[in-house]
Amino acid sequence: MDIGRSHPERTPRTAPASRPARPTRPARTTPARTAAALLAATLTAALLAGCATTPRAGADDAVNGSVKPRTHTGPVLAVKIDNAPAARPHTGLDAADVVYVEPVEGGLSRLMAVYATRLPPVIGPVRSARQSDLELLRQFDRPVLAFSGAQRKLHPLIDKAPLRAIEPGEVSGAYYRGRSKPAPHNLYLRPGRLVRSAPGAAALDATGFRFGPAPSGGRAAGSRTVRYPAARFTFTWSAGRGRWLVAMDGRAARKAAPATVVVQYVKVRKSRFHDRLGNHTPYTRTVGSGRATVLRGGRAYDVVWQRPRAGEGTRFTTRDGRPVNFARGQVWVVFARAS
Template sequence: MSVARSKTSAPSKTSARSKASVRSKPSVAALLTALLLILLAAGCTGGGGSEPESRSSSPSGTGADAKVLAVKIDNVAPARPQTGLERADIVYVEQVEAGLSRLLAVYSSDVPPVIGPVRSARETDLELLRQFDRPVLAFSGAQSRLLPVIERAPLDAVPPSAAPRAYFRGADRPAPHNLYLRPERIPYTASGTEAVEALGLRFGPAPPGGSAEDSRTVRFPSARTTFTWSAERERWLVAMDGSPARTSEGEPLGAATVIVQDVTVRPSDFGDRSGNNTPFTETVGSGTAHVLRDGKAYEARWARTAADADTRFSTPDGTRIDLAEGPLWIVYAAR
């Protein structure tokens, strides 16, 4: 993989009846005690109310307390433009089989009514998502040997088999590039907070220094992603394989901060039906990175000490790097 850059200057009730007979009248204290018990029993019932109905056919329903929703999204030409991608807090760009790219979009502050096209999960996603507190993962399926691994992972998996009413096929493009998710039909409610906070990151001013840069391209063997700075929009406009990326409404797709994270990409124990090996991206460890924000590039270091630890980004001298307000894109570049 190569990276190219360009620099510029710019309830219920119960009752009971005693069967025993008594010879004396009950005391006042006993009557008061009995009355108190009856009142307490009535207060513990639900008043005839019913339990709230689940929003999903998912058997567990545990995802309702999750902080983030992650959706695996297609990123080949027939899948574009994607729907709902512009409202993601974080977008990860990963390498998959045959050198192509796929996206993992993470939502928390704002969830659109439709997201997609949804595609299958990869082993890389499981390690990546350990940074979040038991997220919900929406995906179309997975390689059969990977499914038990997903079931054991500390996340709430919601494929179509778990929530069939949440997915539908669009008529505007061919399968498999036409599967969409309706998030309101799965057990997830947006927290209203930015997903970056779950990573221990925060928005703030840029660090001192940096070098002016107007574009950067990250190349996978069969895909490339380019980010070009737009001072007018205050965004890094995204291009996929040389074509400007747009929303389903035709607007330019952009990021406020882009992190190009240099990682190890190695073969995994899984593959696709065509015989291509599935690459595994190692996101635990440390290495170099470049942070793009405000029309500048900053040299950085990244470190993640364990799978359940956050990834920290800092300048070479150890100063934490904050993000520009807006969407964050993280591209995993093979070193």
């Protein structure tokens, strides 16, 4: 359920009730106790200063715990973004390093934006999560997932996933309702309330993407359109800007201009989850292998994608196994149904 709007299938997780504090009797103060308290406070402050980048213990340990060595300063932030026509134009999407386009119920689409190199002041509109998100995010090192609601039966899977899921109401001041759009298309996120800072470009190494000179070959491609049953994306090359201009359902997307676009053909099946109208939620399988088309520099390259395990990124190669580089800048990955 999106905050402020009733929905029988998508509900926020229920936070555990806190135990009331037991009243204690104030202790007598003596010079010795005062000195001991001051020493303890000094030691505590020193320890905290030395561990300023270490996540707090407790529930966040399972999220931000050190499972593999890090070369960056924290987790990436992934935000589920509404892509219904009423939700546009988006806010903060141009600051994302990677934008994934996912199929959802009714033939529509939803976006998941990943932030590693910079955080905009505001991101949105924010909407609900899907099961496919959990597999897709396994490639990152304990990411933070910002979303608004999920189907009730999906919540246990979200809680078990190696990520930190934060919904409205869990962090004070992180989410708010805007006034320019009707609910539920007006929920926005202040990302600085969820993560201290952007972790840096090294956090994107987990994707498996390679950046560098364009591969040889390819074919001229001025535009490319990807169609879902009830959504359409068109990417048009702008030589003047050196970017692909994005149109959604025939309307230009403000500020959206990726350097590289990947049309990745994947298996899409029905999940065991469905919306209140009985439409099954698509499950987009991002582990495995298949074909893809990489768009960069006004050219299209037919490539092969491989992601052997959920904990690994996706490698894009030519048919003879040579790695395919992306252009530096924002990357859009559009998941399309494999034929």
